[in-house]
Amino acid sequence: MTRTIGRRGLIRAVLAGAALSTAAAPPDRPTPSGRPSPVGARPATTRPLLIGTYTGAGGGQGIRTGTYDPATGRISLTATVVGIEHPSYLAVHPCGATAYAVSEREEGAVTAVALGADGVHRVLGSRPTGGAGPTHLSVHPGGRWLFSANYNSGSVSVHPIRGDGSLGRRSDLVAHLSPPPGPGQEGPHAHQIITAPDGRHVLATDLGNDTVYTYRLDTAHGTLAEVSRATVRPGAGPRHLTFHPGGRFAYLACELDDTVVVCGYDPATGTLSPGAGQSTGTGPDTSYPAQLLVTADGAFAYLANRGHNSLTRYAVEEDGAALRLLGTVPVGGDFPRQIALTPDGALLLAANQRSGTVTAFHVDRQDGGLRPAGAAVDVPGAACVLPL
Known part of the structure; x- marks a missing residue:
C-alpha cells in the first residue's frame, strides 16, 4: 500500500489525530514468542x-556476532550471519x-533474524520496503510493527x-512529497523513524527537506496518518532524533549544518517544536553529526561526529529543556x-565505518565522562553496533 500526503489529506489527518489524542489507547504489548531470549542465556560475565556492516565493496560480510564484557569493554567476535546485503542498521524486538x-x-x-540462545542465529526471511536505500529501522514498543526509513x-x-x-x-x-527539497538536495531523504515515548506517535526525520x-x-492495521510536521532551518539536514526519558523533549542531530537542536514535544498531539541549532563542539573542522544518545536517567547526552571523529x-539541564x-x-x-549505550549504561560503543572498527568507552555515571575501554576491534564495513 503506497500513500502520499496531500494538503487535504493532511487536514483530515490532523483533525483525526486531534480527536484521538484525548482518549488514546495504551500501546499494544509484545506477543510472547515462546522462544528463549538469548540475552538471559549468556554467561553473567559477557553479553x-x-x-x-556494509558488504561487498564496503568490506563487510554480513552481521557480525559476538560478545562484550560489561566490566572491561572487551569485545570478542564469534561468527557472521551471511546472506543479507548491506545490513547497515539493526534493531531488536522487545x-x-x-x-x-x-x-x-x-x-x-x-x-x-532469530537469535539463538546458543549464539547460533537464523535468518527468518526478508520483505521489500517498497523504497530505495533504507538506512534505519525500529520496532514499535508493542512488538507488532516494524518501521523503516528509505533514504534514497x-x-x-x-x-x-x-x-x-x-x-x-x-x-x-x-x-x-512535500515540502520541497532543501538547498542542494534533489529530493526527500527519510533518514530515521522512531516511536515517541507515548507509544502513539511515530516520528520520521527527513534530511532532504529539513522536516520531521x-x-x-x-x-x-499498521498504517500511518500524518498529524504534524516540524521544520528546521533550510539546509540543516535533520538526521537522527532521540527523546529525553521524560517524554517532553527531544534532541535532533542535523548532519549538514553541524548542529544539535533541542525540541519541545507535546505527547497529546505529537507536535515537535524545534529550537535554535547549537554547537557540537567540533569547531571549524568539517564534521557531520551522526547519532545522538541520552542516558537512561536523562542526565547526559552523547553525539557521534564523523569527520571530526569524536x-x-x-549535560542535560532544566528537566530536559537544555x-x-x-x-x-x-x-x-x-x-x-x-x-549505542549498553543496556546497563556502563559502556558506550561506536561503529567506525571508514576505519572498520568498533571502539568502546566506560561511562562515568557521575559526570558523564568517557574513558576508552579495551582495544578497538576490527570489523570491516562497520556501520551499526547493537549490544544486547
Missing part, C-alpha cells in the same frame, strides 16, 4: 553483541528473541511482525556512523 536489519540497497528490504526514495514503511518474529507483507508506505514528520499509528558530551556542551573526546576510529 551478546551484533554488528551491522522480547529479545529476534533482530531486524535493513538492506541498504536500491531495492530496499528488511530482514528478520524519501519514504517510510511499516511491516507487521508475526508471533515467531518473522515479517508479514508491508502494511503501509508513505512518501514525503509525526504520524499516528493505527495499531490494528564524541561530544552534553543541553550544555561539556566537550569532546576522540572516538578512536574514523567516521563514527552510529553509537
Whole structure:
C-alpha cells in the first residue's frame, strides 16, 4: 500500500489525530514468542553483541556476532550471519528473541533474524520496503510493527511482525512529497523513524527537506496518518532524533549544518517544536553529526561526529529543556556512523565505518565522562553496533 500526503489529506489527518489524542489507547504489548531470549542465556560475565556492516565493496560480510564484557569493554567476535546485503542498521524486538536489519540497497528490504540462545542465529526471511536505500529501522514498543526509513526514495514503511518474529507483507508506505527539497538536495531523504515515548506517535526525520514528520499509528492495521510536521532551518539536514526519558523533549542531530537542536514535544498531539541549532563542539573542522544518545536517567547526552571523529558530551539541564556542551573526546576510529549505550549504561560503543572498527568507552555515571575501554576491534564495513 503506497500513500502520499496531500494538503487535504493532511487536514483530515490532523483533525483525526486531534480527536484521538484525548482518549488514546495504551500501546499494544509484545506477543510472547515462546522462544528463549538469548540475552538471559549468556554467561553473567559477557553479553551478546551484533554488528551491522556494509558488504561487498564496503568490506563487510554480513552481521557480525559476538560478545562484550560489561566490566572491561572487551569485545570478542564469534561468527557472521551471511546472506543479507548491506545490513547497515539493526534493531531488536522487545522480547529479545529476534533482530531486524535493513538492506541498504536500491531495492530496499528488511530482514528478520532469530537469535539463538546458543549464539547460533537464523535468518527468518526478508520483505521489500517498497523504497530505495533504507538506512534505519525500529520496532514499535508493542512488538507488532516494524518501521523503516528509505533514504534514497524519501519514504517510510511499516511491516507487521508475526508471533515467531518473522515479517508479514508491508502494511503501509508513505512518501514525503512535500515540502520541497532543501538547498542542494534533489529530493526527500527519510533518514530515521522512531516511536515517541507515548507509544502513539511515530516520528520520521527527513534530511532532504529539513522536516520531521509525526504520524499516528493505527495499531490494528499498521498504517500511518500524518498529524504534524516540524521544520528546521533550510539546509540543516535533520538526521537522527532521540527523546529525553521524560517524554517532553527531544534532541535532533542535523548532519549538514553541524548542529544539535533541542525540541519541545507535546505527547497529546505529537507536535515537535524545534529550537535554535547549537554547537557540537567540533569547531571549524568539517564534521557531520551522526547519532545522538541520552542516558537512561536523562542526565547526559552523547553525539557521534564523523569527520571530526569524536564524541561530544552534553549535560542535560532544566528537566530536559537544555543541553550544555561539556566537550569532546576522540572516538578512536574514523567516521563514527552510529553509537549505542549498553543496556546497563556502563559502556558506550561506536561503529567506525571508514576505519572498520568498533571502539568502546566506560561511562562515568557521575559526570558523564568517557574513558576508552579495551582495544578497538576490527570489523570491516562497520556501520551499526547493537549490544544486547
